[in-house]
Amino acid sequence: MNVIGIKTPLIKPEDDLVEVILDSINNYKNLELKDEDILVLASSAVSTVEGRIRNIDAVNPSEKAKELARESDLDERLVEIIIHESDEILHPFKDCILTIKDGMLRINAGVDRTNVPSGKALLLPKNPKKSAAKLRRKIEAKTGKKLGVIISDSHVNPLRRGTTGQAIGTSGIKESLDRRNERDLYGNVLQITFQGVGDQLAAAAQLLMGEADESIPAVVIRGAKAAFSNKPERSLKIPPEKCVYSKFLDY
Amino acid sequence: MNVIGIKTPLIKPEDDLVEVILDSINNYKNLELKDEDILVLASSAVSTVEGRIRNIDAVNPSEKAKELARESDLDERLVEIIIHESDEILHPFKDCILTIKDGMLRINAGVDRTNVPSGKALLLPKNPKKSAAKLRRKIEAKTGKKLGVIISDSHVNPLRRGTTGQAIGTSGIKESLDRRNERDLYGNVLQITFQGVGDQLAAAAQLLMGEADESIPAVVIRGAKAAFSNKPERSLKIPPEKCVYSKFLDY
Numbered sequence: 001m002n003v004i005g006i007k008t009p010l011i012k013p014e015d016d017l018v019e020v021i022l023d024s025i026n027n028y029k030n031l032e033l034k035d036e037d038i039l040v041l042a043s044s045a046v047s048t049v050e051g052r053i054r055n056i057d058a059v060n061p062s063e064k065a066k067e068l069a070r071e072s073d074l075d076e077r078l079v080e081i082i083i084h085e086s087d088e089i090l091h092p093f094k095d096c097i098l099t100i101k102d103g104m105l106r107i108n109a110g111v112d113r114t115n116v117p118s119g120k121a122l123l124l125p126k127n128p129k130k131s132a133a134k135l136r137r138k139i140e141a142k143t144g145k146k147l148g149v150i151i152s153d154s155h156v157n158p159l160r161r162g163t164t165g166q167a168i169g170t171s172g173i174k175e176s177l178d179r180r181n182e183r184d185l186y187g188n189v190l191q192i193t194f195q196g197v198g199d200q201l202a203a204a205a206q207l208l209m210g211e212a213d214e215s216i217p218a219v220v221i222r223g224a225k226a227a228f229s230n231k232p233e234r235s236l237k238i239p240p241e242k243c244v245y246s247k248f249l250d251y
Numbered sequence: 252m253n254v255i256g257i258k259t260p261l262i263k264p265e266d267d268l269v270e271v272i273l274d275s276i277n278n279y280k281n282l283e284l285k286d287e288d289i290l291v292l293a294s295s296a297v298s299t300v301e302g303r304i305r306n307i308d309a310v311n312p313s314e315k316a317k318e319l320a321r322e323s324d325l326d327e328r329l330v331e332i333i334i335h336e337s338d339e340i341l342h343p344f345k346d347c348i349l350t351i352k353d354g355m356l357r358i359n360a361g362v363d364r365t366n367v368p369s370g371k372a373l374l375l376p377k378n379p380k381k382s383a384a385k386l387r388r389k390i391e392a393k394t395g396k397k398l399g400v401i402i403s404d405s406h407v408n409p410l411r412r413g414t415t416g417q418a419i420g421t422s423g424i425k426e427s428l429d430r431r432n433e434r435d436l437y438g439n440v441l442q443i444t445f446q447g448v449g450d451q452l453a454a455a456a457q458l459l460m461g462e463a464d465e466s467i468p469a470v471v472i473r474g475a476k477a478a479f480s481n482k483p484e485r486s487l488k489i490p491p492e493k494c495v496y497s498k499f500l501d502y
Contacts, residue, residue: 001253001254001255001256001455001459002252002254003252003253003254003455004252005252010436090498090499091495091498091499093495093497096495098495098496098498100410103410104410104411105409105410105496107495113439114435114439115436115437115439116437118437118439156447156495157406157408157417157447157450158356158409158494158499159351159354159355159356159489159491159494159496160355160417160447160450160488160489161426161427161445161447161485161486161487161489162426162427162428162446162447162448162449162450162487163444163445163446163447164415164447164450164451164454165451165454166408166411175412175413176413177413179461179462179463182462182463182464184365184366184463184464185261185366185466186366186367186368186369188364188365188366188369193365193462193463194412194413194414195413195414195458195461195462196407196408196411196412196413196414196415197413197458198413199408199411199413199415199454200415200416200454200455200457200458201458203415203416203450203451203455204252204254204451204455204458207252207446207448207451207452207455207475207476208476210430210446210476211430211444211446212430212433212434212435212444213433213434213435213436215436225459225461234412235412237410237411237412238410238411238412240410243409243410244342244344244347244349244358244407245356245409245499246344247341247342247349248341248342248409248499
């Protein structure tokens with residue numbers, strides 16, 4: 001499997017993201033998109049071209065935001081944006097608030113002040129699944145290739161230092177592979193195993209995207225073990241009551 | 252970055268894991284380990300050669316094990332092993348028990364009945380960090396190359412369907428990169444960002460290792476963005492009180 005980071009110019013709100021990325025791929029010698037390549041796109045790049053940027057100065061913080069800001073040491077106007085973006089506020093912590101956003105655990109509901117001009121905040125794409133499908137259609141139309149598209153976002157895991165990646169929107173490949181009823185090396189039948197292919201690919205891509213000024217908002221993954229499909233059957237999201245961590249998420 | 256799965260014969264308890272893997276790498280045309288390659292090894296392979304296998308029949312379940320077995324629907328003898336392997340039992344769930352093992356969240360304390368003969372259970376390596384260091388020294392001595400070694404294990408994340416991977420023991424590279432005080436694309440200084448390189452690499456490798464009968468217990472990663480070092484400064488583990496999820500883990 002090959003994981004190739006694509007360096008691009010700074011993505012601006014008025015950019016055509018597909019154009020910028022395809023142009024940047026063209027700058028790499030001997031790299032041309034092929035059938036069954038997977039293109040992983042940084043959520044921040046997708047958000048930027050979708051105009052998901054808020055002026056922090058323009059926000060009037062509510063009482064709830066002020067209280068959470070005191071508890072987390074965050075800017076109360078930023079907290080107001082976070083409240084607005086969250087499905088659920090789970091708990092404030094020093095410098096961040098743990099939330100559920102779009103059915104996923106996200107620090108600060110994915111609202112980010114990095115890689116956005118000072119005084120502004122970048123929100124997650126409004127509907128990442130829809131964005132992934134739209135971007136895939138456009139890239140496939142332009143290249144004539146059958147691809148997978150994943151929108152990935154930095155993610156922190158419990159009891160772990162540092163970010164990995166999660167697939168917040170996917171199109172063209174199955175996000176998880178059902179391995180139940182397959183057999184292991186000794187012929188034992190697997191009982192409950194799904195493989196979170198989308199998150200595994202997102203983590204691999206996030207390694208190259210980095211967290212600072214890498215300017216790598218796109219990663220091409222070639223030769224991945226993925227199931228290409230126009231109708232992904234299962235999402236990586238699971239309802240809280242089906243999650244082994246449920247007791248700890250107040251459900 | 253190149254991620255290359257190494258197919259091996261079935262790993263048996265009496266095997267010399269390093270021999271088997273180096274022999275298997277030799278079977279791949281044009282593949283020879285190079286300086287700064289990272290070798291990711293499946294925890295199950297390491298456990299197997301370390302004799303971390305228990306006979307389930309030989310276990311006498313305690314009252315606590317019987318109670319947890321009723322709550323989780325697991326074999327009470329298996330539960331006894333899980334209790335013994337856990338730092339802490341967090342909560343039983345259908346078919347599995349959420350535990351803390353060696354400072355990490357692990358389903359069933361990593362005790363696994365897949366990829367082990369029927370009637371037996373495979374435990375995690377006793378000291379994965381030590382195992383990684385030992386394996387690295389041996390591989391470096393045999394190949395003359397300077398490498399990183401990661402022992403990876405399947406892991407499930409909250410609210411996500413499917414497994415990713417986590418680095419449970421690492422040697423030769425920094426498990427996390429401190430990106431604080433670096434600047435983002437707009438010159439903003441990053442405040443709290445670490446990058447969990449070890450887990451990102453483990454997730455990428457786990458994609459190729461799979462979950463069933465793939466027989467790929469080793470993955471070579473070439474061209475990764477990693478910091479090679481004989482003294483990794485920071486582990487991926489963080490103490491519960493420093494974790495944003497702490498409230499949900501009963502701390």
